[in-house]
Amino acid sequence: MTTSAAGDADPDSFERVVNDLAPGCTVDDTEEGGLYVATVNGVVKYGVFVDLSEQLSGLVHESKLDGTYEIGDEMLVRLVEIRENGDLGFEDVTTEFDDLDRVDVAHGDGVTIDELADRTGDAVHVEGDIVQIKQTAGPTIFSVRDGTGVVPCAAFEEAGVRAYPAIELGDTVRATGGIETHDDAPQLEVDKLVRLRGEAKTEVRERIDAAIAANAEPADPDPLIEWPAFDSLREGLTAVARRLRTAVLEGRPIRVRHHADGDGMCAAIPVQLALENYIAEVHADPDAPRHLFKRLPSKAPFYEMEDVTRDLNFALEDAERHGQRLPLLFMVDNGSTEEDTPAYRALAQYDIPIIAVDHHHPDPDAVGPLLDEHVNPYLHGEDYRITTGMMCVELARMIDPSITDDLRHVPAVAGLADRSKAHAMDDYLALAADAGYDETELEDIVEALDYAAHWLRYQSGPNLISDALDLDCDDAERHAELVEFLSSRARRDVERQLDDAEPHVEHERLDNDAHLYRLDVENHARRFTYPAPGKTTGELHDRKVTETGDPVITIGVGPDFAVLRSDGVRLDIPNMVTELQDELEGAGVSGGGHLVVGSIKFVPGARERVLDALVEKMEAAELDAELRSTLLRDDN
Template identity: 35%
Template structure:
């Protein structure tokens, strides 16, 4: 900004010296002109008049004004003779010609602009307005916050505003524009005492976010609620489930120490806190009471935690639950190299199941509907259900968090996964349950399982498989000293934990019932004595023979069960399973397997076994005369039976069992050491049974037969598989004869090792 130079006052020059006045010669007076002639008389007269002098006084010099000296001028060095300088508009400091403000003032301007912008942003930004819960008192409020209240009374001097039943104050001034019952946003101007008076003023905010302010009380762990009955507590936890009843809304909340129910009520049958859903981290304040024998909190307030507190709480819970879910180190029921190599996977499976229980996820257990699969399922059930009851507050928790369902096929069918997903998604929608953990027993390892498993993984459902069916060739393997210690197969892409003896160099003789019982023992060691005889039943039901089976039979004998009796139990399980079909038959199977109602066990076995034998005899009378027997050129004894024509339909035993009984009859005739293959077939299916001898001598394997048929008759839509010596094949009915012909050719092509 241009302004007059302060040094030269805008003149442009300054006095630097003085010199003798040339006009007066330094005298300071004009020369006397009175005697010079009449020509100068006028001038002299003017000088006298100018200086107001008498006739006898000297006249001062007009140049130096009587000083005798005159000033010597030079250009002002400050403004360089211009008379103008450039100064800062804000502080007046001298600056360069091309600048408007100095650096200091420029910086101040930036700071002021930032402050202004920040102020503008705050003005445009939504403010937090707090709503007090019913438990908050005077000591819980803060002068720096905005609050939402309600006008409860109006007087000439102001209006009374209540923030809740415990906190109220006076809004002074002209309140003629307000009405009783009107909501208003206020800020605090004065807190005159923590238990007494508060003054409010209206807060004029256009944009705001309502937040619930809960009473400031210390956090209580859920495990400590029993000690707090009748008291108001605060818990921080994760919402596991939301159940809407005809009365209150029930929230299942868990923290790092346990799980409890929160009852919230607004109106009968109306959802409380609709903004809160499963998976949210919340803070709950309420009174601890007892309902139906279980501890419950009657909620006064429930609010979501902020992002930072949510992350901290969830990590705290996650770490605590991981530690709690870690199973104890226990010994296997038997000595086994295969089990030792499977130990890491078995403990991983146990940890995942225990963690799912603590997470409030349903355990959806699927097993094959035969003696081996049912023994697997019952062993797991007896281990899991007590832990669910311990972890959850509701009396019927096991019905919400555990489901056991049999599968007709020895693999996870599309029919099964569609039902499981449908119920799981419906439970999530209607009851707020989390998606389940699927545990597959005595199925889940083969390529036939992949399509169903793919559907489950679309919903990110965790899957654990405990199976002994051959999973096919290993994709990767770890061989040491000629033995396989670990590997992966095709199905592992869709399974989170896979327990199978084939992955560590074992085979199907260590059945799923044995493996599942061992995992159940790891999950819950307290059930060891209850379930330790189940592996022997499973092994006998699957005709398994190995060193581990003999040890399991010994363990069962120590409980008073003979091998003959256990074999009857296995057969009665298969018999009853036929009629139960897709029901789990929990009570009946518990009695048959002697894990409950022990006093009724023997009577049940006697009754079922008589009927079992009767039906088998009836079926064999129809089937045995119609077996087509031949000894193939390679020495294999091959037996063919049309179970569609020469067996009773729609009754026990089913075609697969019928083929097994026919096979057993042939073995009695020829001997166990003979290479015998029996094929029972219908219009669109076939069931294989073979002796160990044909497997050992000729390398017979049902899975390889099925694979060969897929290649040889691709148009027949062939599917199937199973164990090496027991399995099934499916095909199109119109090509049934061709498939059977090719099967016989394939078996005949086998050569002795």
């Protein structure tokens, strides 16, 4: 007999405890002298017949009755005799006790959820927390987690009618029933579902917390390359991996918001692959990876109110319609700046934890109080040369080390996509070469990702992007043909754009001897097609750097924005934005990015004022002699 107190019962006080048997309990779950909850199922001249469970019945003889009962009445009985033929004899003790502590008696073995795959056909009970309640046209599906996994428990009432309406999300329960196979995965067919209270709840909660803490601990694989600058980030990445694995074990949905560029995709997709693998390992429901993980690209380099409003609305709808918990938000290659804080404050009204892994220049004072975890190389004295893709490949390996061989080329793609000048790029390129990718192939992948992201706009395009990145792609020929097609189209469109724009590029030599190139992308570049203004400005900038070998600043100007690129000049774009906000009243200046790559927004009427002030600050910036010599050496 397996028991667990449903209240604050003293197990040593036998006479103060009454046992409430689960439907599947048999005589093996009883003992002579024990007190039981019984339901009257028949009234005869010589007594009443009672049920203790669906499998267990007996007689209370008229000589042992203290009251009058009707069918359906509940009474308390003592088991006085188990005869050799299996018949049971009881006595009525209903009136003898005014205050009894109930103990729920579960039928079958008490098991953990990770053991259920081998228990098909067995009667068991599991104890854990309700993490989802979903009403179907048939049963009510309660998802229960115990720190080792999550299992769907199907409770049947009338078709489409909510079973156990008193059970709520977050309750700690015991589910008793048989294990059946549903969609090739274990499912518990509920005989009884009870909410635990008092000591029983405390014991189960402590057990769950300990199991989650143990199972959430990330792996500690050796880094893909030796890079001392990266070492200071590993502790933070380990904490993020622990939070993400904990969310999976808790049955909490995960939403990843990432910048929709090459580095952002190289960061988000390995994490997606690792988390979907881990969700499939933890959750018995084969559809859990699809329901509990979503990857969402962001066009802006910060979390826009449009995006957070959409995300919050979908999260609340999922909670209402599918009985899910509110999600954890994971910001990737995004989320470190003051511009993110309005969206974060919107989420702060709800139970939505936020973590961020980013390499844009951060504002820790602004975002720190709103983030549960924040990993950024700037917080450790490093800079944007450590790309988010490089960090998230290591993060993904902490979540699921088995995917390591599939990821060896991804950090190099991320570095090329964000033009990282880190010395470690040589090691990443060598690592990719060992995996079968030369630098030309990696550059083609970068162009293919950028081209696909442009046309996907706000869609994640999981299959297309994975095939282009050659991540979880099962057809090498398709990958090669897809990358060749997308990258060649991208280069063709870029060349057309630059050839048409080149005659309209304005050039001047600044007082600090840097070249300044300016292009009106509103009037002298194709709109609503590839490449977008930011890409156009970046490609023009790269062309001018190659042509001159000198320090170069390029500005792509629109009616209410400016895209900035710089090589060989010590700009600090986030700081410039802050200064312009203070200096230009009514200009509506906002923006940011990296120190030498970023964008600025302003009201259209202040365009000339903003640009003039911007150029003045660029003229006052120092040249970067080390970078300039690198450019000249590379050019030669």
